[in-house]
């Protein structure tokens with residue numbers, strides 16, 4: 001089971017937008033949807049490494065800014081004809097705060 | 112020797128007649144064709160999309176010069192026939208005459224003008240031909256008041272078209288509900304509500320008393336005392352057959368020119384067809400029966416036996432978002448029963464009128480997919496007793512399956528009519544597809560299906576898909592993207608006419624199929640909204656592509672490029688020093704001179720952007736918008752300031768234009784060039800707007816390109832003063848902003864609307880030019896500002912860095 005740690009306020013991310021956190025696992029993008037759900041995905045497109053955090057967020061999907069691959073943020077899977085997946089990370093919203101899995105910290109500590 | 116056929120009127124009916132005639136026997140007749148309008152046959156039904164701006168005149172021409180030439184037709188366009196000399200078999204026009212062995216009268220009909228005071232004032236128009244349509248377009252109705260008298264098919268198409276161009280439209284209708292000849296009151300009510308939702312005011316049971324105004328129409332006065340302001344009045348109260356020359360020639364004329372089943376008039380050498388005729392006491396106002404007449408008359412003229420039998424016709428309205436279908440008789444009466452289905456929430460209403468277990472009338476509103484099926488049952492007089500319980504749910508339901516559009520089409524029998532205008536049934540389309548017509552154009556070409564009013568295009572495609580299965584290369588979907596079936600043009604019009612002011616409002620009201628749209632529709636919607644409501648709408652940064660959201664071009668490695676503006680390509684040592692300093696301070700890996708006369712700093716990290724911008728701002732440099740669908744560069748040459756050939760100050764004019772236009776958002780990027788003489792060192796003639804200075808002033812040309820396509824600009828205007836050149840440029844850019852589809856460069860858009868129309872708007876019509884410039888200025892009062900300054904404030908700057916850096920935490 002994951003442990004969670006408070007990382008930021010929900011307000012720190014614009015609705016339908018994203019912010020990046022730097023981790024030892026690489027950059028992770030925290031996305032916020034129009035209905036205030038938050039997803040955490042690696043900020044690297046499996047196609048050619050595009051920064052997903054700069055993509056347009058629509059519904060629970062994000063479109064990569066470089067060549068328009070679309071990812072379902074709930075699974076990290078590329079949609080449509082494109083084949084590929086982004087790693088997703090456990091994340092929660094509680095009382096207006098965003099909590100991410102301690103894996104992102106713990107692993108780096110272990111490193 | 113060929114016989115001589117003279118045709119009076121080059122309209123929908125005679126056009127079809129000539130096609131049949133030449134197809135069957137090209138050598139039978141030598142044809143002379145007179146037309147009152149100064150042009151040949153075009154698709155009159157499509158005037159409404161021309162009026163609303165969705166189509167251009169060129170797109171609706173059905174017979175061009177080459178066609179007439181290929182068939183040896185002697186064209187006398189713009190020459191109305193004034194007299195028929197039956198004794199000598201000669202017709203006379205205002206220009207000349209022609210002898211005939213056979214004569215066809217196809218003069219159509221003329222709009223009825225209600226005899227009220229003021230009917231002759233300038234500003235009062237009818238709706239029949241291209242002149243009328245252009246009169247409405249040229250009246251420049253945007254922001255003005257228009258009144259349409261008549262709430263029938265034509266009146267409502269005129270109203271919707273003018274509303275799409277931004278007019279405040281009121282429809283005055285004499286009867287208690289709209290389109291009373293085609294709709295019952297329930298459907299009329301739904302239609303009225305839909306029109307009102309898009310800002311069209313409807314006044315039913317209103318009798319026009321007078322059109323008021325001194326030098327031109329100013330208002331419409333009703334019998335009940337109501338006054339509606341009106342800069343333009345369109346009378347669309349009905350038509351009467353154009354029979355004047357037939358009457359003068361003493362042919363038998365009742366309400367129309369009387370013809371027999373072979374379409375012969377009371378003179379054996381004279382025939383008639385179209386809206387000008389009366390057949391067994393009946394007149395005609397839709398094209399479907401006229402096309403049947405054309406078939407029959409072609410055979411009559413070739414001495415074959417044929418007889419015209421009118422069939423029931425169905426009506427559709429070509430107004431986007433108002434789906435209605437009506438056929439047959441729906442008056443209440445003894446022995447008649449109704450089956451009615453209503454879904455008020457979704458605005459759906461369907462009614463079938465039955466007599467003796469047969470459908471005799473169909474009225475549908477809101478969902479009309481099954482219309483053709485009902486219509487087929489009606490025409491065939493099918494006994495519906497067996498299916499009566501579920502009849503109203505349509506053909507798909509008869510098998511017990513769920514309603515889906517493909518199933519509905521699959522359930523149609525081969526004889527079911529798909530294209531009402533041309534009487535093309537499903538079987539004919541299937542046959543055509545099996546014989547190799549696998550594109551919509553090919554099917555249109557060989558069956559004519561969907562070639563007239565176009566409302567059945569979707570059905571035709573569905574039949575093709577059923578026939579071809581997966582081989583059907585679906586034409587580019589008409590919708591903006593997979594989130595909606597509405598086209599860009601429709602969405603733009605609906606945003607305006609329904610007063611939609613936010614992206615969620617557009618998605619809700621226009622029935623978006625996805626949650627939150629996608630990367631393709633959101634930027635377009637954001638642009639349409641900010642262009643329409645510069646003061647009310649707040650730019651949605653999250654609906655912008657990364658470059659515009661971050662005010663810098665993203666590079667393949669996720670870094671950015673920074674391009675400061677160099678007004679007109681002119682810089683100073685101090686600016687160059689500031690750029691050099693920034694390049695040093697932020698370790699810029701590449702400094703490059705661009706093709707747009709300025710300097711690009713490539714490879715900057717996101718978090719450095721606001722700091723670098725702030726430094727550049729301090730030296731007076733602002734964003735060059737090298738990333739935006741907006742004004743990019745104004746390329747100039749040295750001009751009269753230094754060059755020995757320069758005729759005007761091209762550098763100064765370029766700078767002035769760049770300072771006027773910068774910051775504005777446009778459908779696609781906009782680039783200008785200003786050259787000081789025709790040697791054209793600024794390459795002005797391949798830009799969106801290019802100005803070439805000459806001794807006598809400024810030659811302005813537009814719609815050039817030098818990217819994926821290379822295209823020379825086309826001449827827009829030549830003006831003596833710099834001020835006027837600036838005004839015309841601003842007006843052109845604003846017209847482009849208001850009308851073009853998102854991501855159409857100016858040259859693509861001009862090709863769609865026609866340079867002549869653009870000229871009329873920004874060159875000839877001074878009031879309109881001024882109004883365009885004013886609207887541009889209004890928008891610029893919000894957008895002419897430096898985004899770099901806005902994003903490099905102490906409160907914004909931190910947002911450009913990561914939210915947290917856990918790599919540091921790990922090191923603790």
Ligand code: SRM
Nearest residue numbers: 664672704705706707708709737743816817818819820856
């Ligand atoms: C920097 C520059 C090349 C250079 O090093 O000189 C450039 C760079 C890019 N051009 Fe360009 N174009 C540059 C001048 C041009 C020109 C020449 C001109 O403006 O005089 C053209 C042809 C003229 C024209 O537009 O008709 C040009 C036609 C294009 C096109 C094709 C547009 C078209 O409608 O056909 C694209 C693609 C697009 O916009 O969709 C494009 C797109 C791009 C993009 C933005 C590609 C992208 O989306 O990332 C490039 C960004 C590179 C970057 O990160 O900075 N660029 N591009 C030039 C910047 C000019 C400036 O100062 O702003």
Ligand SMILES: Cc1cc2nc3c(=O)[nH]c(=O)nc-3n(C[C@H](O)[C@H](O)[C@H](O)COP(=O)(O)OP(=O)(O)OC[C@H]3O[C@@H](n4cnc5c(N)ncnc54)[C@H](O)[C@@H]3O)c2cc1C
Nearest residue numbers: 120122123124146147148191192218219385386397398564
């Ligand atoms: C805006 C609009 C939308 C419409 N939409 C639909 C629709 O969706 N569906 C539908 O079925 N119908 C529609 N109609 C009706 C349809 O256009 C007519 O039924 C059809 O055009 C009639 O064809 P016609 O050949 O009889 O006459 P027309 O097409 O009117 O052609 C008659 C021609 O004769 C010329 N002429 C007249 N007198 C003379 C003369 N003395 N000498 C020489 N030439 C002369 C006229 O200039 C005209 O060009 C619409 C009509 C309009 C105006």
Ligand code: SF4
Nearest residue numbers: 664666705706818819
């Ligand atoms: S031509 Fe333009 S878009 Fe293509 S690689 Fe060069 S800069 Fe990029």
Ligand code: FES
Nearest residue numbers: 045048050064067
């Ligand atoms: S890098 Fe993301 S789509 Fe190409």
